[in-house]
Amino acid sequence: MSPVDFDSDDDKPLRAPNGGSNGHHHPNGNGHVPTQQRALSSMSDDEMPLATQDSSPLPATRTLKRKKPVYAESSSDDSEDDTPLAATPAKVAVAMPGAIQATTVPANGKGKAKSNVSKAAVSDDEYADSDAPKRKRAAKPKAKPPKKKVKQESSDDDDDKPLAAKKPSTSRKRKVKVESDVESDDEPIAKKAAAKKPRKVKSEETEKPPAKVKAEANGSATVKAEANGSPVKGKGKKKEKEKKEDEEQEEVFRWWDADAGDGSVKWQTLEHNGVIFPPPYESLPPNVKMKYNGKELDLPPASEEVAGFYAALIESDHAKDAKFNENFFNDWKTVLKKYPPLDNTKVTNFDLCDFRPMFEYFEAEKAKKKALSAAEKKELKKIKDDMEAKYTTCLLDGRKEKVGNFRVEPPGLFRGRGEHPKKGALKFRVRPEDISLNIGDNAPVPVPNIPGKWKEVIHDNTVTWLATWTENVNGNHKYVFLAAGSSLKGQSDMIKFEKARELKNHVDKIRQNYTQDLKSKVMADRQRATTMYFIDKLALRAGNEKGEDEADTVGCCSLRCEHVTLEAPNFIIFDFLGKDSIRYYNRVPVDAQVFKNIRIFKENKSDNDSLFDRVNTTGLNKHLQSEMKGLTAKVFRTFNASSTFQRLLDENTLENATLQEKLNAYNKANREVAILCNHRRTVPKTHEQSMEKVRDKQRGLKYDRMKLRHVLFKMDKKFRKKAEYQEDESDIDDEWIVSHEEDKMAKEIEKAEKKFAKENEKLTDDGKEAQDDSELKDRIANIKAEFKRLAKERGTGEAELTREKPAEKIEEAIQKLTEKIKASKLQIIDRDEGKEVALGTSKINYLDPRITAAWCKIHDVPVEKLFSKTLIVKFPWAMEVEEDWKF
DNA sequence: GAATATACTTAGAAGGGTCGAT
DNA sequence: ATCGACCCTTCTAAGTATATTC
Numbered sequence: 001m002s003p004v005d006f007d008s009d010d011d012k013p014l015r016a017p018n019g020g021s022n023g024h025h026h027p028n029g030n031g032h033v034p035t036q037q038r039a040l041s042s043m044s045d046d047e048m049p050l051a052t053q054d055s056s057p058l059p060a061t062r063t064l065k066r067k068k069p070v071y072a073e074s075s076s077d078d079s080e081d082d083t084p085l086a087a088t089p090a091k092v093a094v095a096m097p098g099a100i101q102a103t104t105v106p107a108n109g110k111g112k113a114k115s116n117v118s119k120a121a122v123s124d125d126e127y128a129d130s131d132a133p134k135r136k137r138a139a140k141p142k143a144k145p146p147k148k149k150v151k152q153e154s155s156d157d158d159d160d161k162p163l164a165a166k167k168p169s170t171s172r173k174r175k176v177k178v179e180s181d182v183e184s185d186d187e188p189i190a191k192k193a194a195a196k197k198p199r200k201v202k203s204e205e206t207e208k209p210p211a212k213v214k215a216e217a218n219g220s221a222t223v224k225a226e227a228n229g230s231p232v233k234g235k236g237k238k239k240e241k242e243k244k245e246d247e248e249q250e251e252v253f254r255w256w257d258a259d260a261g262d263g264s265v266k267w268q269t270l271e272h273n274g275v276i277f278p279p280p281y282e283s284l285p286p287n288v289k290m291k292y293n294g295k296e297l298d299l300p301p302a303s304e305e306v307a308g309f310y311a312a313l314i315e316s317d318h319a320k321d322a323k324f325n326e327n328f329f330n331d332w333k334t335v336l337k338k339y340p341p342l343d344n345t346k347v348t349n350f351d352l353c354d355f356r357p358m359f360e361y362f363e364a365e366k367a368k369k370k371a372l373s374a375a376e377k378k379e380l381k382k383i384k385d386d387m388e389a390k391y392t393t394c395l396l397d398g399r400k401e402k403v404g405n406f407r408v409e410p411p412g413l414f415r416g417r418g419e420h421p422k423k424g425a426l427k428f429r430v431r432p433e434d435i436s437l438n439i440g441d442n443a444p445v446p447v448p449n450i451p452g453k454w455k456e457v458i459h460d461n462t463v464t465w466l467a468t469w470t471e472n473v474n475g476n477h478k479y480v481f482l483a484a485g486s487s488l489k490g491q492s493d494m495i496k497f498e499k500a501r502e503l504k505n506h507v508d509k510i511r512q513n514y515t516q517d518l519k520s521k522v523m524a525d526r527q528r529a530t531t532m533y534f535i536d537k538l539a540l541r542a543g544n545e546k547g548e549d550e551a552d553t554v555g556c557c558s559l560r561c562e563h564v565t566l567e568a569p570n571f572i573i574f575d576f577l578g579k580d581s582i583r584y585y586n587r588v589p590v591d592a593q594v595f596k597n598i599r600i601f602k603e604n605k606s607d608n609d610s611l612f613d614r615v616n617t618t619g620l621n622k623h624l625q626s627e628m629k630g631l632t633a634k635v636f637r638t639f640n641a642s643s644t645f646q647r648l649l650d651e652n653t654l655e656n657a658t659l660q661e662k663l664n665a666y667n668k669a670n671r672e673v674a675i676l677c678n679h680r681r682t683v684p685k686t687h688e689q690s691m692e693k694v695r696d697k698q699r700g701l702k703y704d705r706m707k708l709r710h711v712l713f714k715m716d717k718k719f720r721k722k723a724e725y726q727e728d729e730s731d732i733d734d735e736w737i738v739s740h741e742e743d744k745m746a747k748e749i750e751k752a753e754k755k756f757a758k759e760n761e762k763l764t765d766d767g768k769e770a771q772d773d774s775e776l777k778d779r780i781a782n783i784k785a786e787f788k789r790l791a792k793e794r795g796t797g798e799a800e801l802t803r804e805k806p807a808e809k810i811e812e813a814i815q816k817l818t819e820k821i822k823a824s825k826l827q828i829i830d831r832d833e834g835k836e837v838a839l840g841t842s843k844i845n846y847l848d849p850r851i852t853a854a855w856c857k858i859h860d861v862p863v864e865k866l867f868s869k870t871l872i873v874k875f876p877w878a879m880e881v882e883e884d885w886k887f
Numbered sequence: 888g889a890a891t892a893t894a895c896t897t898a899g900a901a902g903g904g905t906c907g908a909t
Numbered sequence: 910a911t912c913g914a915c916c917c918t919t920c921t922a923a924g925t926a927t928a929t930t931c
Contacts, residue, residue: 414922417900481895489895542926
């Protein structure tokens with residue numbers, strides 16, 4: 001059985017429609033949410049085997065996750081200056097004029113320390129409104145007493161206890177605070193750092209063939225020379241195909257033809273130029289000042305920069321977000337404390353701030369840039385490209401490879417998705433002192449393009465990153481990796497898909513096993529089986545635990561009771577926020593046992609308790625490994641997406657279809673996968689409007705075709721009988737025709753006027769006399785007469801052309817229009833159905849590119865129609881498949 | 888064994904570039 | 910040649926997975 005059709009009612013894949021309102025979510029049919037829910041609680045569970053062991057299904061109340069706030073400690077008032085963290089950046093500031101490090105603000109500190117104490121205080125009614133669809137996990141603060149949980153644990157048999165992690169008290173992981181280790185400033189950080197870092201620095205004295213590689217590297221550094229005809233590299237692969245200046249194209253390393261390495265060592269030699277830092281902050285011109293309480297505010301660069309971050313956003317949705325504003329303002333105030341306005345104005349009230357002058361200045365600058373001539377823009381771009389050139393590539397084992405994100409993230413305001421508690425917080429400027437480099441130990445250590453020294457330089461060839469740093473807002477790690485088209489990324493991508501294909505060979509057994517386990521007497525196993533069922537059928541994400549200072553989103557293992565609703569006899573309604581706070585709403589029929597299980601799992605729990613309190617992703621993956629080597633939860637998503645795609649393509653592509661029809665079949669399959677994976681985008685504001693435009697255009701085509709038919713009818717009655725001319729233009733009515741003709745006339749007149757004016761201009765330029773206005777009048781009169789005739793023709797079923805044409809020509813023209821109309825119909829459907837589905841994500845990450853490559857070969861479709869240039873560069877390894885290749 | 892650290896993949900928004908219609 | 914819709918790239922946030930630490 002295919003991975004998705006467990007739904008016996010109709011074997012469409014279960015999809016994950018979009019949230020809410022717009023109706024296109026229910027593939028399975030008119031799904032509307034039933035009014036009656038939880039009718040089942042009364043059902044007795046005959047085979048509720050768990051009873052004994054689980055007699056107290058004590059829900060480990062999953063209190064909220066949430067990690068501790070990174071900087072939350074100082075609850076005291078405003079001594080933020082003293083916060084240790086602040087110190088670090090500040091230091092640098094001195095040394096670097098303009099580079100505002102100032103932004104030392106400890107991401108909003110204090111305050112909201114929802115101490116556990118306060119949590120305890122939260123009353124239960126916070127959970128009370130269970131039917132409120134919005135799962136506000138509001139309760140973050142609360143830590144429900146572990147109550148029975150303890151008991152339960154003891155009573156359960158070992159295998160069966162709730163995972164400790166989910167105990168309320170344990171709550172979630174927290175991220176470690178960002179340390180400012182810059183202390184030891186100026187030491188020869190390089191080697192020493194590596195030493196102190198226990199990390200896997202094994203690379204230190206690994207054997208490598210430096211000499212040889214080195215030589216090669218040097219050679220390839222001179223790409224130019226090479227392009228000129230003297231291949232420096234010894235690779236031999238480089239045939240003379242250099243013809244076009246495909247210098248960047250240079251020989252692609254055909255790693256997929258080479259021997260696979262061991263896997264853990266990622267490279268032997270690595271040379272690169274580090275990262276590029278954004279330019280230091282430049283103050284605004286003196287005439288641009290924001291206002292506070294109506295008065296101009298004279299800000300030092302450090303605080304002006306931060307104000308500018310916000311000013312740029314005042315027209316965006318972010319500025320409408322209270323949390324965003326609050327976080328920004330707190331952080332900005334901290335900066336202001338250190339870098340106050342010159343006149344010492346106290347900025348205390350957000351509502352008194354007027355950032356508009358700054359905003360307008362930015363807009364004007366943007367406009368200025370846009371107004372530059374093409375040549376000027378090109379020039380600027382070239383300057384930038386030249387400056388960045390050396391950072392764009394690196395030498396990996398002597399081969400030139402593209403680097404991905406070599407630009408260090410500039411400072412700004414953190415734009416968290418959804419209800420992220422830190423959104424709007426100030427993200428500091430990153431300095432060399434924050435960055436660790438990873439580079440071959442024989443490679444020269446690059447010098448930062450701004451003053452400063454790297455935090456450390458290590459030589460770890462078991463990882464692929466070139467640089468890393470820790471971001472201050474959430475303490476997350478950032479990395480610089482190679483680009484998507486690099487050999488390293490390509491290899492792991494191919495491995496990913498091969499692993500997903502391997503799952504084909506095990507999936508039957510795995511399904512058999514978990515189907516068994518759905519009835520297991522061991523609660524933990526039963527829950528695990530149920531999560532596997534969802535992950536397999538619905539392609540849900542694994543659902544790791546999240547910390548307290550993150551948006552409240554969930555995946556399969558972290559679902560809470562409030563996220564699933566039962567609807568008899570066998571439907572489950574999922575409604576939760578997943579990755580990126582994208583809503584997942586899906587009403588699906590499920591196996592009777594699954595239905596029963598969910599009912600059991602929900603028993604005696606409150607809405608914000610974990611549904612699968614005995615399952616976590618680590619345990620789940622461990623189990624999966626035992627079913628198939630290398631299997632993890634995410635493999636199911638890849639597997640489901642790619643196999644669904646392959647099947648749909650096979651089913652939907654008709655042999656003799658036109659190119660457009662084939663493309664549509666492809667996009668349709670792509671779209672179904674995107675729906676399965678719940679990949680969404682916000683509907684462009686202009687969508688409806690542009691739909692109407694296209695529809696109108698299509699009606700125009702139909703109108704033209706109708707007119708041509710009428711011409712034929714007038715020429716010879718026999719045409720009226722021809723079957724292909726019987727069809728009616730159903731969606732153009734008389735009213736529309738009238739307005740269409742009027743429109744058309746107006747446009748033609750306007751065109752005639754323009755043309756006339758142009759002709760006259762030309763004449764006078766040539767020193768001749770301009771035409772008389774009467775000429776224009778004549779022309780317009782002609783047009784009007786023409787349209788008068790059209791008006792008369794209305795309803796007669798007959799028409800004539802301004803210029804006569806032979807019947808065959810007209811028939812040909814009709815044929816062409818028919819094709820155009822057909823194509824446009826398809827396009828319209830395609831577009832409307834896809835308005836909120838993002839196809840790109842699945843194409844980039846989930847669909848085995850070999851499916852596409854093979855399909856293109858069989859159906860004679862140029863792959864460029866489906867893959868952008870970057871995708872083609874990303875998937876070189878897939879382009880050579882045999883046409884009969886199947887996922 | 889939970890918490891944390893690390894490294895890598897997956898994700899939508901924003902903004903810029905391109906391309907087709909006029 | 911201009912304009913605007915849309916496609917693509919860029920950016921960086923937000924996941925997954927597993928190793929390491931306490």
